[in-house]
Amino acid sequence: MKLQCQVEVINRVHCSLNIRSNGKYLKSTLALGKEPKNDKEYFILHFSSVNKNGLKYKLKSMKQVFVKCLNEGKVTIRFEEPPHDLCIKSEVIQLKSFMRLLKSCITGDTKDLKLSNLSTIATGKDIAPTKLTIHDRSEFPSKGFPRTLESLYIVGLKLCNFRRDILLLNNLSILDLSNNEIEKIPVEFGRLPNISELYLANNRLGIKDTVDWKWLLGPQITKKLRLLDLSGNKLKELPKSIWKVQNLITLKIDNNDLKRLPATLGRINTLRYLTVSQNHLQSLPCGLMQCQLDYIDLSTNMFIFGNSSLKTVNYSQWDFYINSLVHIASKVVLNNKFFYAPNIIPWTLVEFLDNANMCVCGKPVLNDSYFVIKEFELKDLYRVVVFNNSHSCAVGFECFFCSPKCFAK
Numbered sequence: 001m002k003l004q005c006q007v008e009v010i011n012r013v014h015c016s017l018n019i020r021s022n023g024k025y026l027k028s029t030l031a032l033g034k035e036p037k038n039d040k041e042y043f044i045l046h047f048s049s050v051n052k053n054g055l056k057y058k059l060k061s062m063k064q065v066f067v068k069c070l071n072e073g074k075v076t077i078r079f080e081e082p083p084h085d086l087c088i089k090s091e092v093i094q095l096k097s098f099m100r101l102l103k104s105c106i107t108g109d110t111k112d113l114k115l116s117n118l119s120t121i122a123t124g125k126d127i128a129p130t131k132l133t134i135h136d137r138s139e140f141p142s143k144g145f146p147r148t149l150e151s152l153y154i155v156g157l158k159l160c161n162f163r164r165d166i167l168l169l170n171n172l173s174i175l176d177l178s179n180n181e182i183e184k185i186p187v188e189f190g191r192l193p194n195i196s197e198l199y200l201a202n203n204r205l206g207i208k209d210t211v212d213w214k215w216l217l218g219p220q221i222t223k224k225l226r227l228l229d230l231s232g233n234k235l236k237e238l239p240k241s242i243w244k245v246q247n248l249i250t251l252k253i254d255n256n257d258l259k260r261l262p263a264t265l266g267r268i269n270t271l272r273y274l275t276v277s278q279n280h281l282q283s284l285p286c287g288l289m290q291c292q293l294d295y296i297d298l299s300t301n302m303f304i305f306g307n308s309s310l311k312t313v314n315y316s317q318w319d320f321y322i323n324s325l326v327h328i329a330s331k332v333v334l335n336n337k338f339f340y341a342p343n344i345i346p347w348t349l350v351e352f353l354d355n356a357n358m359c360v361c362g363k364p365v366l367n368d369s370y371f372v373i374k375e376f377e378l379k380d381l382y383r384v385v386v387f388n389n390s391h392s393c394a395v396g397f398e399c400f401f402c403s404p405k406c407f408a409k
């Protein structure tokens, strides 16, 4: 039997040494059970928020029970070893039946009682569950998800809508919503403070022509997210501002309809694992050469081979780095890492700066239209390359240039 109650633990040794207890009643669960090996050995397990694994008190070492205030819902149980007094406050009827059970354990009159073994009593988890897997729609908790959840798995339930009660889970760090039919993630999701792994594979995020990515650019998620799985979502493009997810390590975008990757990916210094198989990529942005990837999967795309010629041969080389005043000023801002925000400069400029491309040297380039496709050997750039062209691992990169020097290289 389990009793939900408030418990203050008084250590009598501390009292005799004149160390005061803090006088705090903690929300607790008391469980009465018996040892798995010895049917006659009973014990009380005490779980609280500070003691999630539970502290075990043997009934053998129980010294005294104070029940004077039982009708007010208060009881104290004194143990010899450890020298603790458990001061219990609970709902009267619950407490009385707990005490009756306790009494029959002591008197040995337990023939009709069904007591759980130690092994079957769940440890503190029932007070503060941290992990939840929903296998069926009927399993959604009626009172909403426990706020203590750190990982939540709702996989393959054909959910069309993102469940908004997820937005209340401030401790959540792993969320798996794979294999559903979700089309939209609410903006508020970006404010969850602890999301580090997000699995959204095989949903329908890209089903509409324009995807609202604000949830991914929220102030909190951009700091904490380490893994993002967007495979199988019919995505036609990724947002250029994806680089704001500053600490991303793993990005999975396989099996979408991507024709290009944002050049800004190169600005995510932490990126190590990138899988882009089964898309329609013809080339890669040169910014990606700045990433120190340990693993890249580019299999089943539409890369064009042996075509490293100057595709943009009509341009004069000056087109690459002589630009408008806005371009030149922006380059200075980015090169010097000046602070900018929409409250000091127009929003359109912020966007312009945010979306800057990268030169082959890693410096920012503001132009979007002038680039040269050059082939590079993937194996020279990354540690592990998965690629399904048996002849070579060379792929065309869209190269932008910041200066005559870079262009000449």
Ligand SMILES: [Zn+2]
Residues within 6 Å of the ligand: 359, 360, 361, 362, 363, 401, 402, 403, 406
């Ligand atoms: Zn350059």
